[in-house]
Amino acid sequence: MLAQQQPIKSSDDDRIAWVRVSSVILPLANPISDAKVLTGRQKPMTEIAILFAEIETIDGHRGLGFSYSKRAGGPGQFAHAQEIAPALIGENPSDIAKLWTKLCWAGASVGRSGLSTQAIGAFDVALWDLKAKRANLSLARLLGAQRDSVRCYNTSGGFLHTPLDQLMKNTDFSREKGIGGIKLKVGQPDCAIDIQRVSTVRKHLGDHFPLMVDANQQWDRPTAQRMCRQFEAYNLIWIEEPLDCYDAEGHAALAVQFDTPIATGEMLTSVAEHAEFIKLRGADFLMPDAPRVGGITPYLKVAAMAEQAGLMLAPHFAMELHVHLAAAYPTEPWVEHFEWLEPLFNERLETRDGRMLVPTRPGLGLTLSEQVGPWTAQEAEVGIRP
Incomplete structure (x- = not known):
């Protein structure tokens, strides 16, 4: 023995x-x-x-x-x-x-x-x-986990370089893997193409399957107004980065005007930048990125401010880390599913019934491949x- x-x-x-x-x-x-x-x-x-x-x-x-x-x-x-x-x-x-x-x-x-x-x-x-x-303890347990799994959505299959027919296949593949939402990139120079792609995917997914869009900061304020109005018809979970990432007032105006939630925050790189957005209520969904903001220590400060303000949370990228951090947020968050980093590690995250399971291995539960x-x-x- x-x-x-x-x-x-x-x-x-x-x-x-x-x-x-x-x-x-x-x-x-x-x-x-x-x-x-x-x-x-x-x-x-x-x-x-x-x-x-x-x-x-x-x-x-x-x-x-x-x-x-x-x-x-x-x-x-x-x-x-x-x-x-x-x-x-x-x-x-x-x-x-x-x-x-x-x-x-x-x-x-x-x-x-x-x-x-x-x-x-x-x-x-x-x-x-x-x-x-x-x-x-797993990192989630150390931080005080609220749940053993987190809602997750896929982004990697919805980029603008992806043809529409392949986009449909990607959405089916994500759902088969147990992923609970789909995010599409928008921001085409021809806005009609964005509307066609979103409309087609919404019809394919059905009226109620979680669907998000992300403009990656490429609209000005008039365009953002028009596009947010158009997208109200598609029952979206959120519209992400419709404006420049530092335009807190512009994002706040959209959040007040439209029913569809506004999401942003991934490009902010300090607690102070997040504090300004939270103060002006520039997001319904705040999207902090722990590596970009300086690690877990400042991320926790951002999350505490977001909780106090009653904001929803959807940390950006790096699911291998953010699944732990999202598990500790009091209200139900979303985690972004990107398989890009998987070749770096020996371990894989599991998705089931629309959710990402929080690893129970000690720490992050990761070893380098x-x-x-x-x-x-x-x-x-x-x-x-x-």
Whole structure:
């Protein structure tokens, strides 16, 4: 009989001994286009830069965290993370809020939002992963889970580069997988094409299957008014980013005027930016992104403000992380289903009856796959591995 593995002991004085940061370039199977491509502001997306942080303590506890950048920014995130990583060595890993502040001020001259805090996000997620593993709890349980599964919707099958016939097949595939909603990208230069695609998919799904649309910030205020009015007829769960992500007043005006909820927030990169949106009630559904806002520590502040304001929540992308965070939100949230990051990990999330099951493995419940090695562009270590 095999001897039962003993849990790693930990003292209150455990210290961070070793940190590794890695820049991993994840290739996408097909070039991805949304409205920002059709308006000429961006090129089709062919890869995602992932910033991984691995942390190990003197007592042998380990944590894994990540942040990411689409298109440009990956090398910058890695460079900033490499520069501030030494500040973690010798610190107590339980002091997560203190360490976030320390890392933030280490690079405060380049700002307390955007690329600099997104680099911090990888370390912050790793520290929360470590803390949950040390407690032998999933991250959701550590945070105080409200539910064991979360409503989920698919986005990856609804991009603008997808022909309409393939779009219909993608919606069927998502439903067969147990995914509970479909989101379509809109924002075509010819608005009639958007209306045709949404109308066709709504008819295909039926009147009541959850359907969302996302304009990716590409409408001006008059166009947003007209399109929101047109889309009222389709019983949508929300209309996402109809305006520039910093136009809180414009989003708030749409939220007041139309029955269809307005969703936004994924591009905001600080607690302060979210606070302004919440103050002006610029969203019915707030869509914070933990890696973009700087990790779990600031994300929890955003979620607390959203709860106090009575907002609904739908965290953006990175379902492997956000399924845990959404499970801890008091009112029923949505999680975005993107399979793009799956090749990075050995584990897979399960979907069933319209919902995503919250993993019960300790921490995030993730381990890196063998494919990460060949995709690693840069890596750096500080400290001495126990």
